[in-house]
Amino acid sequence: MRKLFKNLLLIFLLALSLRAIDFVSRSSIDLNGDNEIENIILININDVGEFYLEISGQKIKGKFSNEESPDGFKIVDINTNDKYKEIAVHSPGPSDDDEYFIYWYDGKSIKEMAHLSRWPEFPGNGIVYVKNWEGFWTKIDKYILNNSLRKLELVPQFAYYVGVKATVKKSFPIFRDKDLKEEVAWLTNNSEIEILLCDTKNREWDNYIFLIKSALGLVGWAHYKEVIENLDGLPLAD
Numbered sequence: 001m002r003k004l005f006k007n008l009l010l011i012f013l014l015a016l017s018l019r020a021i022d023f024v025s026r027s028s029i030d031l032n033g034d035n036e037i038e039n040i041i042l043i044n045i046n047d048v049g050e051f052y053l054e055i056s057g058q059k060i061k062g063k064f065s066n067e068e069s070p071d072g073f074k075i076v077d078i079n080t081n082d083k084y085k086e087i088a089v090h091s092p093g094p095s096d097d098d099e100y101f102i103y104w105y106d107g108k109s110i111k112e113m114a115h116l117s118r119w120p121e122f123p124g125n126g127i128v129y130v131k132n133w134e135g136f137w138t139k140i141d142k143y144i145l146n147n148s149l150r151k152l153e154l155v156p157q158f159a160y161y162v163g164v165k166a167t168v169k170k171s172f173p174i175f176r177d178k179d180l181k182e183e184v185a186w187l188t189n190n191s192e193i194e195i196l197l198c199d200t201k202n203r204e205w206d207n208y209i210f211l212i213k214s215a216l217g218l219v220g221w222a223h224y225k226e227v228i229e230n231l232d233g234l235p236l237a238d
Contacts, residue, residue, distance in 0.1 A: 023072025023090050031055070031105040033083025038105060042089060044069050053089060053103060053110060060110040062101045064091040076102075078113075078145050078152070079126040086113065088120070104150055114143060114152035128152055134205065136234040137162040137198065159197040162210065166231040167192055174220025178209050184220035187230075191215040195227065 025042045032038075043052040049064035053073070064070065073089040089101045100120055102113040118132040126145040131138055139160050143152040168187045176182040178199060187193055196219070197211035208224045228234070 023074055025072050027073075027075060029075055029085060031085050031087070032107050034107055036107075040073070040087060042070060042073050049091060051089065053087065053101075055087075055105050055110050058105075058108070058110055060103065060112070062089065062112070064093075064099045064101075066091060066093045066097050066099060068093050068099075076122045077124050078102075078122055078128060079147075080124040081126075082147070084150075088122075102152060111150065113150060116143075116152075134198070134208075136236050137164050137195070139198070139200070159199045159211065162195045162198050164195045164234065165192060166195065166233040168230060169232045170230040172222065172226045172230045174212050174214065174218070174222050176220060178221050180209070180221060180223060185214055185216075185218045187212070187214055193231070 027040045028037050029040070030037055031040075038056045041054040043054060045051055045061075047069060049067040049069060051062055051064075051070050052059050053062065068091045070089050070091045073087050076086050076088050078084075078086050084104055087103045087105075089103065091099045093099060096118075098118050100114075100116045102116065103110050104113055105111075114128075116128070116130050118130060121129045121131070123129070126147075128143040128145075130141045130143065132141070133139075142155040142157075144155055145151075146153050168189055168191050171186050171189050173183045173186050176184050192215055194213045195210050196213055199209045199211075199221075203209070206224055209221050210224065210227050211219060212222055212227075213219050228236075
C-alpha cells in the first residue's frame, strides 16, 4: 500500500508541476536570434481543440486529438547552444491526457516540430524526454532534435524499462519468446518477481508483453492479462 501511494503521489506531483507552469495566450520574445522581438498570440478557434498560433502576423493552424481546447503555450529552449527558442502549445486533455504541439519560427514562417503526449521535459541539450503513466509503470520516450530539419525525432527502443517488483498470487508461466509458446518456467505462488521490460510495439495497452525475472533469476515473457490478474503489489490506481 505504501508503494502504491508513493507511485501515485509521484505521478500526481509530476502532473501538478507541469500544470503549475504559467501557460499564456500572449508573449513577446526573440525566437530566432535576429534581435527582433516576435509577438506571439494563441487563438482558440472552437471547442473541439482547433487553434491558431500567430507570430508577427504569420499563422499556423493546429488541432488536438483529444478535442480539448488549448490552455496556452510556454516558451522552451530545446537546445541552448543554438539561436532558437521554441513554442509549446498545451492542452490539458480530459484526464491528464496532456498534449503538446511544438513549433519554431525562422523569421518568415511557423513550422511544426513535433506533436507530443503526456509530460515532456526539456533539459536544453537537444533532447526531449516524454513520460507517460502506463497503469503501474512509467514509459519514457526520447526525442532528439534533428538540427538540419528542425524536427524532433523519436529514438526507437526495442522495449521499455519497467523496473517494478510484485508478488505472485497465482502461478503462471513465462516464455522464452514473445510469441508465448515455449515455456521457461512457472512462477510460484508467493514468490517475488521483477518486471524488467515491456514490449509495446504494434500493440494496444491491453496486449503488451512483459519480460519478467523470477525469484530464481530465470527470465521470460508474459502477457499483460497474466501480469494484471496474477500479481499482487502492482502500483495500480483504483
